[in-house]
Amino acid sequence: MIYYHYAELIQRQAEKYGSRTALKYRDNVSGKWLKISWREFADKVMLTAEAMAEFGIEVQENIGVYSQNMPQCLYTDFGAYTNRIVSVPMYATNSPAQIEYIINDANIRTLFVGEQLQYNNAFKVQKESAILKRIIIFDSSVKLNPEDKTSVYFDDFLRFGDNTHAASAVKIRMNGATPEDLATIIYTSGTTGESKGVMLHHSNYLEAMRIHDIRLPMVTDKDTSMCFLPLTHIFEKAWVYYCLHKGVKVAINLDPKMIQKTLVEVRPTLMCNVPRFWEKVYVGVHEKINSSSPFMKKIFLDAIETGRLYNLEYKNKGLKAPCGLSTKFAFYDKTVFTLLKKVLGIDRGRFFPVAGAPLSDEVNEFLQSVNIPIRYGYGLSETTATVCFYPEEGFIFGSIGTIMPDIQVKIDEANNEILVKGKTVTSGYYNKPEENAKSFTEDGFFRTGDAGRLEGNVLFFTERIKDLYKTSNGKYVAPQAIEMLMSSDKYIEQIAVIGDQRKFVSALIVPVYSLLEQYAEQKGIRYENREDLMSNKDIIRLIESRIEEHQKNLASYERIKRFTLLSQPFTMEGRELTDTLKLRRPVVAKKYAEQIEAMYQE
Template identity: 30%
Template sequence: MSELSRDIVHTTLPHLLVHRARTSPDLVALREKVRGVWRRTTWQEYEQRVKIFAFGLARLGFRRGDRLAIAGEDTPEWLIADLAVQALGGVTVGIYPTNPWAELQYIVAHSQCRFVVCGDQEQVDKILDASSNGTGLPLVEKVIAVDMKGMRKYDDHRLISWEDVESFSAEADTADVDRAWTGALETITPEDICIIVYTSGTTGPPKGAQLRHRNLLHSAAAIVRTYGLTADTYSVLCYLPLCHVGERICSMTVHLCTGGTVSFAESIDTIDTNIREIGPTFFLGMPRVWEKHRLNALIRLNEARPYQKWLFGFLYGHIRRRLEPKLAAGRAPRAEGVLERLEYWGAHLLAFRAMKKHMGLDHSIVRICGGAPVSPETLLFFAVLGLPVYQVYGLTESGGITFLQHEKAWLPGGAGAPIEGVEYRLAEDGEILIRSPTVFHGYLFDEEATQKALSPDGWLSTGDVAERAGDNEIRIVDRKKAIIITSGGKNIAPSEIENALKESLFIREAIILGEQRHFVAALIQINMDSVGKWAQDKGLAYTNYRSLSQLPEVNELIARDVERVNKRFARVESVRKFVILSKELDHDDGELTATQKVKRAFIEKKYAEEIARIYGKEPA
């Protein structure tokens, strides 16, 4: 924690911002690319912008306990608004920029937000649509637009620009602005609720999980201590939506704890380019991100020259055979001894370096994966490259990360050991229960759901089935609601089979079926890029995803991969039949959550015809 002690959990996020501005005013805190040039914001400038925006909000009537929603892509203004609201004793409600207006309406209305910050015209239009349809948004008083492009002629009395909010401080005496800032900070405490994160809603309407400063800082402080992060070793690319608790932990909480640098991706389409430009030292990825990195690397390798492919395969296979026994024993995948180090550096120079640089991870020190179990083959791939990925476990309701893998807790398929202060136990059905300072305050305006999740003595029911691994580690089996019970009474964790299928270069997504059925089946979404390249090499004609998915040769291609996966599982867990989906799963179509998780119940209902082709008239 460098100069900060364990007492960090007894402060607040805005107080940490002030600390950074005082102790390292000229160090770079934020970087944003503007017209091709990375614009830097120092810690002193960061605090000043938060102070100015907080003053403007207060002039607009924002008061302690009020809630403000933020809808927009990741930008410095997102974090500035977040910390300004917290400094005033308010609560920030993040909204995914991909949410349609109906979902935005539900969250803003349910949380009773009086203020909304919108990144651009697209998000403002959603607010206007939400205001004029259904029950509307009668409580919203001000809509603050960061980028006013395209909205100068909008006729809505609630609409105000970000610059107009900042201008309030320019019209006031500097001493008054400073006094207001200092006075506001004196009123906030670690026990204050500072953010509300709405769950992704895979099984119903999203619920607003209320988190305190203490919840977030306890989790972040443990990450900093475990990995020894400092201002010099913490550089992160902000690319996941900031309303996601994982990105909030990395780009705000851990950032404030370390005093490092956050760089913002330009857009979802430029992430690969930006990560190569930035070369972050710390990188958080969801399973889909790591799987995509691996698949893209292998696709690129397939396009290399024959001798390059041979050399990579030879070195990869050699190091893999050396690492597998270590990983099986729970040892960190590092080179030990002079000979192993020479082998690794030789492989790095001859074959791995270019691949790591292309992924933008050549400068990374810590790489973590959270959100769901990830394929063991994917983890092994990065370990062989010398980029071991630590699996972590946590959920929104537990304040982010509560279990961490590290060099002394590294069992294959595990999620690490509990961070300091976390107690856990397994219920009779295997559900993991957690009690710790990170556990949330409860769901906003939903006492019934809160009581289901939190016991009177503080135990959080996570909804995840887990197993003990090693001395003090856990292994996440699957979501409790996702466990399949076949008609023969066999319990099957679908994520293990799905992850195995997604190891294929040609399978992007897999949904395992079998609840109260006689056998296991799968709905499969092919990988458009890799299957398309394969089809071109075979001289097969297609025009789009739909036509590609319907080629009989593609069905045979996927069947071979399914058969390979089946050899790894017991007969009762083998995929007997599958159907290739005729379209790619999409959040806009309600098939995925904003965090790209599959909505299983919705999928099974929407693709009932495809499922009927598999099971016939067999009753579900």
């Protein structure tokens, strides 16, 4: 297998595939899916590269990409790589303050933006910035601020490079590209402190391609992958790059809220996603089961149990299932399971990587039982995504998978921290020498900040070390593990476990408001507003019973003793969540200090 530097990957694939579809996206006006061939893709990348050179963007200069998923994001990334320029992605949901921090830290003079919101935020920053000089806008319908004299629409930007001088400059740069060139700086979401820029070189990505080829021989150029997670997220970015390396067709979901519709329209064979997506599938299916007639409920439950026995007790263990079980499973697979997957738009699915947060065994077991081919794993921005993931067979529940080829993992004896070493590991954080000194061991292993254990080549995750709580009784509590237990409950949308230096564990809970309203209607519970409903004794008893059911196997000191129902959810805008939907525990503790203190009053 040839591993092309990203400076030439798209051009080489265009030579191989020509008019075949490389990318597709749903037009917001017509609702039709528009196709982009490999040749068209390569042409746009080259025009972007030439325009960058003509604009005076230097070799290894940092540019910013502040946009939701769009084809232009990929034109910009690969146009940059063709020029040996560094791409710095930013979440479309980032606030002006967040992008200002990245622009200042990475010294970004040129920023590519998506739609009106991103443009408005960027221009606000540019007006006060001594660094940001120009904004280039993907969406041609964006209305410019009357004061704006420097911004350019992307289509107009491309015309700047349509000359022989620019083409010659790009060719020279392209020929000088090396694996050691810096490719991207991906800023961490900063759950506990200041965001840090993870430096990833082309050598990191090239190694990631190589080791994924070893583990994923089933991925071919006949596959279609749905690009749903933000391309700012290393999981989606590295996965899409891998798909392009394999010649996979990539369908770009422009609007996260449209995913249920676009999945049914595209019916992808591949899609990487986070556990929360699958938790909602789990809750939705069980809602459907519970509202069915007794006969249909019996059928559904029998199908799930049959799938569990076949897939987990036999297939996963490399055993041949009894003839009767195989026949029964085949029947359910072609009827109940296929119908379920068709409704979701994943009936053609062959491989669905899942990572980014802990996935409960309960949800995992259900998905495996109904024959949804998820492959749970673990990785970080600092490791170019994947450190480990489930093998097709022989995976172990409770683990986060089998370690990737040529990746070294060991456990720090002092605090059980997971340490990683390999060619996919970052060279360090941008402009953060002190952080770099703390982040690597003397023998070159990266400190992940996660606790775990190793059994042979299988890795188990315990908890984010910074998240570990120590109660006033001296007991250590892992809040993520408790939160994961609650995540599969249909009434619980979000939960923040509290307990650091406290006498017992408590929780702030954001319920699924619509289901609580339905419950109130069924039980004849009267209320005036959401706050009134959240304080109703019957509603509190309901949630209490749900919590008790999920934590019955926990140690007494780990159990939630008190909780508060919140009338408003945790959000990115409210700063309780990062752009990757992780809890910012210090923000939650500060914002809800009054409610937390109330739970500990005698």
